[in-house]
Amino acid sequence: MRGLFDDLLRIDGVKAVMFFTLSGQPVFEEFTMGRTNAASASDWFALAACLGKAKETELVFEKGRIYVRRSAKGILLVTMGLIAPTGMVRLISDILFSRLKEPKPVRGIKRFFKR
Amino acid sequence: MIRNVLIVDDDREMLLDLQERLCQRDSSLAVLMAGNGIEALESLRSHDVSLVVTDLKMPVMDGQGLLSVMMQHYADIPVIVMTGFGTPEKERQLRADGAAEFLAKPVSIDQLARQMAVLLNQQSEGGILHHVSSATFLQLIEMDQKTCTVRLEHMRSGRRGILSFVRGELFDARVGEVLGLNAAYQILGWESVSLSLQNSCVIRNNRIRKNLCPLILEAARRRDETPPPPDKRPPRASMAVAEDSGESLAQFRIWIEKELGADCGVEDVFEDPSWNDRVERLSRHGEQLNLGRLVLAWETRGESCDYIVRPGVPHMIVAVNPKCPREQLMQRLGG
Numbered sequence: 001m002r003g004l005f006d007d008l009l010r011i012d013g014v015k016a017v018m019f020f021t022l023s024g025q026p027v028f029e030e031f032t033m034g035r036t037n038a039a040s041a042s043d044w045f046a047l048a049a050c051l052g053k054a055k056e057t058e059l060v061f062e063k064g065r066i067y068v069r070r071s072a073k074g075i076l077l078v079t080m081g082l083i084a085p086t087g088m089v090r091l092i093s094d095i096l097f098s099r100l101k102e103p104k105p106v107r108g109i110k111r112f113f114k115r
Numbered sequence: 116m117i118r119n120v121l122i123v124d125d126d127r128e129m130l131l132d133l134q135e136r137l138c139q140r141d142s143s144l145a146v147l148m149a150g151n152g153i154e155a156l157e158s159l160r161s162h163d164v165s166l167v168v169t170d171l172k173m174p175v176m177d178g179q180g181l182l183s184v185m186m187q188h189y190a191d192i193p194v195i196v197m198t199g200f201g202t203p204e205k206e207r208q209l210r211a212d213g214a215a216e217f218l219a220k221p222v223s224i225d226q227l228a229r230q231m232a233v234l235l236n237q238q239s240e241g242g243i244l245h246h247v248s249s250a251t252f253l254q255l256i257e258m259d260q261k262t263c264t265v266r267l268e269h270m271r272s273g274r275r276g277i278l279s280f281v282r283g284e285l286f287d288a289r290v291g292e293v294l295g296l297n298a299a300y301q302i303l304g305w306e307s308v309s310l311s312l313q314n315s316c317v318i319r320n321n322r323i324r325k326n327l328c329p330l331i332l333e334a335a336r337r338r339d340e341t342p343p344p345p346d347k348r349p350p351r352a353s354m355a356v357a358e359d360s361g362e363s364l365a366q367f368r369i370w371i372e373k374e375l376g377a378d379c380g381v382e383d384v385f386e387d388p389s390w391n392d393r394v395e396r397l398s399r400h401g402e403q404l405n406l407g408r409l410v411l412a413w414e415t416r417g418e419s420c421d422y423i424v425r426p427g428v429p430h431m432i433v434a435v436n437p438k439c440p441r442e443q444l445m446q447r448l449g450g
Contacts, residue, residue, distance in 0.1 A: 039404050047400040050393060052142025056415040059397065060445070062407025079406075087442055 004099060005030065007092045013084025015064070018077040020045050027074060048075050058086055069093050073100045117389040118235060119162050121147045123155040123169040123181065124197075136224050137231075144231075145392070152176025152184070159189055160292055163275040166234055168227065170220075171198040179212070186213040190317055191264055191277045191289060193234045197222050213317070238266060241312030245385040246270065246364065249308045250331045257283045257327045264313040269305040273388035273429060276302040279318035285330065286321045295322035296330075303334035309385065367431065374447050380439030382420050383432075390430040398426070411448055413441065423448065 005017045009032055018041065019028040026041035048068050051057045059066045060082075067078040067089050076096070078089055120137070124130050127150065134146040147162060149155040151173045158164070167185065171178035182194055193215035198205070206217045216230050241263060244252070249267060256263060260283035268275045276290040276298060288299035323330070368384045398408040412424040421441075423433040425448060435444070 043400070043404060047397065047404065050396045050400065051414070052393075053416075054414045055417045058413040058445070059401075059409060060411040060449075061401040061409055064406045066406070086445075 002028070002030065004028075004096060008078060008089065008096065011085060011088055011092070013081045014078060014089065015081060016077075016079040018044055018079075020048070020075045020077070022070075022072075022074060024049070044077055044079075045075070048077050056090070067093070069097065071097055073097060117143055117145050117392060118165040119145050119147055120166045120168065120231060120235075121149060121155060121158055121162070121164045123149045123152065123167065123173070123178065125150050125170065125173045133224070133227070137228060140224075140228055141232075142393075152178065152181035155181050156184060159185075159192075163291075164189075164192055165238065166193055166195070166231060168195045168197065168231070171196060172200065179209075182209070182212055182214060188292065188294065189289070190287075191279060193237075195227075195230055195234070197227075237315075238264070238313050239311035241314045243309070243311045245309045245383055246307055247310060249303060249305050249310070250335075252310065253278065253285075253303070253327060253331070256280050257285075259283060262314075262316050264316050264318075265310055266313070267302055267305065267308045267310045268388075270307045270309060270386050270429075271305075274301075274305075276305075278302060279316045281316055281318070281321070284321070285323045285325075285327055286316070287318045287323060296325070299323055299330055300334045300337055303331050304338035306338075309387075364431070371433070371444065371447070375440060375443055378438065379444070380436045381433060382436055383434040385432050385434075386429040387432045388429045390424055390426075390432070394424065394426045394430055411445065413445060425449075 005019070005028060008014060008017045009030060015033060016029065016031040018026065020026055020041070024042065024045045026045070029041055047066070048070075051068055051070070053070065055070055057068045059068070064082060065080040065084060065086065067080065067086060069076045076093055078093070080086070080089065122130055122133055130148045134148060137144055137146050147158050147164065149158050152169075153176045155167065155169065156176075159167075167181075169178040169181055178196055178198070182196065185192060185194060190213065194213065195216040195218060196209050196214045197218045197220050199220035201217065201219045209217055215234055218226060218230065253265070256265070257280075262281050265278045265280065266275065267278065274290065276288065278285060278299070279287040285299060287295060288302055290298040290301050293301065364384045364386065368381060371381055371384075372379060394409055397412070401407055401409055409426050411426075414422045414424065416422070420434040420436055421439070423435065423444065425431045425433070433444075
């Protein structure tokens with residue numbers, strides 16, 4: 001799993017990479033410099049949820065940037081410092097999403113079991 | 116633009132469930148709730164509502180009573196009636212009384228969302244224009260002898276109004292609770308508006324009975340004689356751009372084109388108070404996450420244009436096409 005997100009985590013200025021299912025379950029989260037606040041994955045997802053169904057959003061705050069990308073495969077959230085190559089983050093996210101597989105619908109009794 | 120939908124039902128749990136599910140489906144909707152007809156009328160007085168969905172059987176004032184009052188004072192707002200006790204006869208009667216749609220309970224969320232989308236989309240089926248002079252556009256409607264409903268939003272104050280035209284003649288106007296001539300003078304006095312056009316009009320009663328041209332002149336006279344309200348807008352946050360380029364949108368666009376060249380992909384620059392809620396929520400989350408308040412946002416919705424949002428009072432939106440040099444523009448705007 002981590003290998004998928006390595007390229008994003010290596011970009012200068014990227015502080016954290018998180019990936020959620022559309023319902024808000026965290027699938028992956030890693031902070032490059034450790035957590036700087038007590039925020040949980042659900043706090044970050046709540047911010048992404050404010051964006052509605054926008055496919056891609058770049059948010060610039062007073063003290064940092066966030067890049068959010070949404071598709072049927074899930075929601076990617078990348079936090080960055082104020083100076084970060086967001087063009088590179090977008091490009092690597094393009095590649096990342098093309099590598100991710102669509103979730104397969106589970107049929108029959110299997111759907112009642114957690115995978 | 117965020118559109119307010121008012122749902123009226125005495126079943127509180129169902130209201131909360133509908134509110135949550137409808138908002139999840141469509142982020143451009145704000146769902147207001149009322150437990151009976153009287154509460155609904157209070158809500159209509161205090162909000163600009165685009166659509167009402169009401170149950171029939173309720174205490175205090177039922178759906179039939181609400182529909183009847185709405186047809187007198189808010190006839191331009193479509194009403195969907197839901198009931199568990201419907202008959203074809205009842206449906207015919209409700210439609211004759213002014214209901215736009217009739218749904219038999221239990222109503223599936225898909226069915227309701229579909230009907231709501233149809234009615235809301237009708238309100239802008241003829242197109243949406245930003246930054247137009249209301250007087251000029253309305254004179255075109257008169258010349259074309261068009262039957263239509265025009266929904267306008269004053270760019271400066273964010274107030275909304277409705278004008279109803281039948282064969283080019285202004286039949287009625289509404290701003291909040293104000294109807295007829297007084298509402299028409301208010302709306303016609305708005306210089307720069309965003310407007311959407313519906314190619315039909317439910318109003319059949321002419322409350323205005325005056326030609327458009329003298330109305331426009333009188334509205335201009337009233338506007339000129341009224342001292343302008345003090346501009347209470349705070350200075351824009353930490354961005355040199357606004358102070359240097361002036362506050363006007365046209366100047367702002369010229370400034371961008373000067374910075375990045377005329378072919379920089381800017382399609383439109385407009386103010387949109389409907390972003391207030393989302394910007395406030397994002398800023399609140401930003402503060403909780405130790406990032407501070409929102410300064411700038413770029414949104415890609417998969418449409419022909421992307422949108423840049425610059426929070427302020429009001430928020431300024433720049434619509435850009437794919438030619439726009441994204442990094443450069445974000446940098447110039449303070450991002």
